[in-house]
Amino acid sequence: QIVLTQSPAIMSASPGEKVTMTCSASSSVSYMHWYQQKSGTSPKRWIYDTSKLASGVPARFSGSGSGTSYSLTISSMEAEDAATYYCQQWSSNPPTFGAGTKLELK
Amino acid sequence: EIQLQQSGPELVKPGASVKVSCKASGYSFTDYNMYWVKQSHGKSLEWIGYIDPYNGGTSYNQKFKGKATLTVDKSSSTAFMHLNSLTSEDSAVYYCARGGNSGEGAYWGQGTLVTVSA
Numbered sequence: 627q628i629v630l631t632q633s634p635a636i637m638s639a640s641p642g643e644k645v646t647m648t649c650s651a652s653s654s655v656s657y658m659h660w661y662q663q664k665s666g667t668s669p670k671r672w673i674y675d676t677s678k679l680a681s682g683v684p685a686r687f688s689g690s691g692s693g694t695s696y697s698l699t700i701s702s703m704e705a706e707d708a709a710t711y712y713c714q715q716w717s718s719n720p721p722t723f724g725a726g727t728k729l730e731l732k
Numbered sequence: 733e734i735q736l737q738q739s740g741p742e743l744v745k746p747g748a749s750v751k752v753s754c755k756a757s758g759y760s761f762t763d764y765n766m767y768w769v770k771q772s773h774g775k776s777l778e779w780i781g782y783i784d785p786y787n788g789g790t791s792y793n794q795k796f797k798g799k800a801t802l803t804v805d806k807s808s809s810t811a812f813m814h815l816n817s818l819t820s821e822d823s824a825v826y827y828c829a830r831g832g833n834s835g836e837g838a839y840w841g842q843g844t845l846v847t848v849s850a
Contacts, residue, residue, distance in 0.1 A: 659836040661777075668827055668840040669769075669777065675834050712777060716835030720793040723777040 628653050630713050630724035638730040645700040647727040649691075649713035656717045658696040660689060663726075664709045672711070673698060705731050734758035736828050736841035743847045749816040752844045754828030761809035762786040764838075765831035768802060768813050771843070772824040782831065783811060818848045 629652040639645045649658055657676045661669040671680045673689035676696065686701045700707055708731045713724040739753040754766065768780040781792035783802040790802050799822070801814040811828055826844050829837030 657834060659834070661837070668843050669829075669837065670840065671832065671836055671838050674832060674836045674838075680838075714777075714836065719791075720795075721779040721835060723779070725776045 627720055628655060628715055628718050628722050630715060630722055632711075632713060632724035632727045634727060635725065636728045636730065638732040639700075639703040640732040641703055641705065643703045643732075645703050645707070645729065647698050647711060647729070649696045649698075649724050651694045651696070651715060653718065654693045655715040657715075658689070658691060659714045659716075660698050661712045661714065662709045663712065669712065703731070707731075734830065734839045736830060736839055738826075738828060738841040738844045741845040741847070743849065744818055745850055746819055746848055748818055748848075749814060750818065750846055751812055751814045752826055752828075752846070754811040754813075754841050756809045756811065756830065759830070761804075762806060766802075766804070766811040767829040767831055767837055768800065768811075769827045769829060769837065770796075770824045771827065780813070780826075785811065815846070818846075820848050822846065823848045 631650045633648050660673040662672040663669040677689045688699045710726045710728045712726045735757045737755045742750045744750050762785045765782045765784050767782045770778040780796045780800050783790045785804045803812045828841040830839040832838035
């Protein structure tokens with residue numbers, strides 16, 4: 627199965643700071659999905675098909691990448707963005723998730 | 733509004749089984765696959781499998797074959813996941829998620845906590 631490695635595992639950012647987290651796949655995938663999960667709640671679709679923002683996701687978020695390297699970027703950190711972000715692929719069975727990047731507010 | 737309402741928390745004994753439900757509303761139930769995902773405490777997400785509510789067709793992660801059985805009741809727009817021979821390793825939050833167009837989980841239930849303990 628394809629292993630997704632997210633880095634960093636934990637990071638903190640100040641309000642207004644640019645944030646970038648990455649997801650590296652053990653084999654090439656066609657696209658990547660991202661989810662946001664806050665403590666005690668279910669994951670939410672956040673970015674799908676690599677770069678499409680889910681409904682209601684602020685425009686300061688963006689996704690990019692191809693092959694084995696993908697990233698999620700926040701142009702200007704806000705307090706509400708503190709959460710854990712998971713990447714997920716389904717180019718190959720079974721679908722797999724990364725271990726997550728926990729983003730904290732500095 | 734699309735909603736997935738899952739059944740409540742379960743406390744079950746080792747060796748027993750449990751059935752988790754997921755009632756869908758706000759869309760045509762048979763138009764989208766239903767995924768099931770496991771999240772152990774403080775851990776990441778694991779895809780268990782999916783069911784096509786239209787014809788009942790299923791696909792499982794090899795890891796969960798024999799552990800999980802997915803079914804649906806179209807008349808009530810409800811998906812079910814049956815977990816058998818439970819051990820402490822099965823203690824987790826289980827989510828149902830409606831599939832999107834690219835294999836992503838587009839909408840998620842609130843999760844069902846299953847605790848396996850004597």
